[in-house]
Amino acid sequence: MEQSDRAYQRALREQLARNELTFAHAPIGQAIVELDGTWRQVNGALLQMLEYDEVELLAMTFQDITHPEDLDLDLGLLQQTLAGEITSYQMEKRYFTRTGRTVWALLSVALVRGLDDEPLYFISQILDITSHKKQVQALQDFTAMLAHDLRTPASVIAGFAQLLSTGPYDDEVTSIARRIERASTTIVDLLENALTTESIDSGRLTARPTALDVRDAVGTAVQAALSAAEMNEQELEVDTSGLVPAVAWVDPVHLEQVMTNLIGNARKYGGPHVRVTTQVHDRRVEILVEDDGPGVPPRFVPQLFERYSRAQEARTGSQRGSGLGLYIVRDLLTANNGTIDYEKAALGGAGFRVSLPAA
Ligand SMILES: Nc1ncnc2c1ncn2[C@@H]1O[C@H](COP(=O)(O)OP(=O)(O)O)[C@@H](O)[C@H]1O
Ligand SMILES: [Mg+2]
Structure with missing residues (x-):
């Protein structure tokens, strides 16, 4: 009896140590957060991402460093989790770092409940996606610029090709003009659709x-x-x-x-x-x-x-x-x-x- 009790204790301690290490050395931000949003425990990756030291961050809430435009969505989802409507959630959001930089994060939150189902605390995983966001933004800007600047010359080509194809020229010229007209009209339509897609993606529609x-x-x-x-x-x-x-x-x-x-x-x-x-x-x-x-x-x-x-x-x-x-x-x-x-x-x-x- 005493034997197996001790074995159990040892296994438990080992598991706790393992959890502790996993938490501390995770390459992504991890935190335990109180129900009111106060950080209870944070790992090194999170501190590095947010540029705080541990004592400073533990004196704050996540609300303090959340971008105001992302706060309502986060709090809403949190509320739904507390109410038992959902058990966890994921969202993209922005945090302000200690030096005032904005970082984009992919946040996953799960609520831990006690034996009587009472909410205890949240477990948050926070992945820095700032550089990914910047790349996507740069690509979007580039596409928009390209589509926008190509649209006018492509329309000019299509217009003149149409003029040529209906003019008093021999069959060969007419046929070539028609092919230019067809190809350039396809380009104009594609650019038109690319521009609209970009405005949908960037929320500017x-x-x-x-x-x-x-x-x-x-x-x-x-x-x-x-x-x-x-x-x-x-x-x-x-x-x-x-x-x-x-x-x-x-x-x-x-x-x-x-x-x-x-x-x-x-x-x-x-x-x-x-x-x-x-x-x-x-x-x-x-x-x-x-x-x-x-x-x-x-x-x-x-x-x-x-x-x-x-x-x-x-x-x-x-x-x-x-x-x-x-x-x-x-x-x-x-x-x-x-x-x-x-x-x-x-x-x-x-x-x-x-x-x-x-x-
Ligand atoms: N009137 C239609 N009759 C048959 N298939 C259609 C019709 N309209 C659309 N489709 C199908 O739906 C697809 C998507 O249409 P759309 O989004 O306009 O793209 P695109 O015209 O560039 O292919 C088309 O490629 C075609 O397969
Ligand atoms: Mg179509």
Whole structure:
């Protein structure tokens, strides 16, 4: 009896020592935090990251050194953990160091409860992701700069190529001009979508809604699709007889981009028949874009609105694209209190139903 008791004691002590060492020497910040946010125990990695010495940090709370913009989210999640709604959480947040630098961290928090389920303390793991964040930011800035600065010259090339292709020149010049026009239009569209994606990623996408007859945006997008079809020597008929006056509350630039993408897709992957109809009911404006092509392959439907996703058929086909279009479309609509759903179209192919608040 005494023998096994001692063995148990030894095993326990050894485990405690092991935990202690793991905590102290972890390469990432680790801490035990009181329920009120006071640091109870912190490891070397955390002290180094935050530039404090132990005595200083233990006299503070995590709230004291959290960036004000990240505090509410952190406290909210903490509250949910205490209330038992969740058992742990993860978030990206910023801390201020002793010298006033801002560090980005990936924070994981778990609540330790006692035998009667009463909350005891939190265990936090804090990974410094500052350099990763900086790299991502630099890449985003670079992409935005590139897309922005290339858009104007690419539009100029597309415009002049179009002029050339419709001018009184011989067939060879006309055919070359058309190829330049097609290629440069693809570049303009890609850049447009890249810029919008960047503004979504950086959280700068804001809608400036006005009361607007959606037929304006539909008309512009239909014209763009018709001229793209001509340029690609492709048959395309767009039925707009089902357009009724429909005034929605939406950002005009956003709606045009949505319609250009949807009608552009109908031209690229569907057709030759495309139909656009509008409806107003229940204080909502609905726009339905249908085509009579093969439709979206059923197994691809769950990924349809994901970024960079294209169906196998599209990737191996002749139509170029980035797979950003529908991802952007959905985000633009969300920013305008709108929705989009895919359905099998009455026309036989793909159907995209957009819903927006009526003005
Ligand atoms: N009208 C449609 N008919 C069939 N498939 C479509 C249609 N619209 C979109 N898709 C599929 O969804 C994918 C994603 O579309 P999108 O996000 O606009 O990207 P992209 O046009 O650049 O490929 C397309 O590559 C295609 O596989
Ligand atoms: Mg597209």
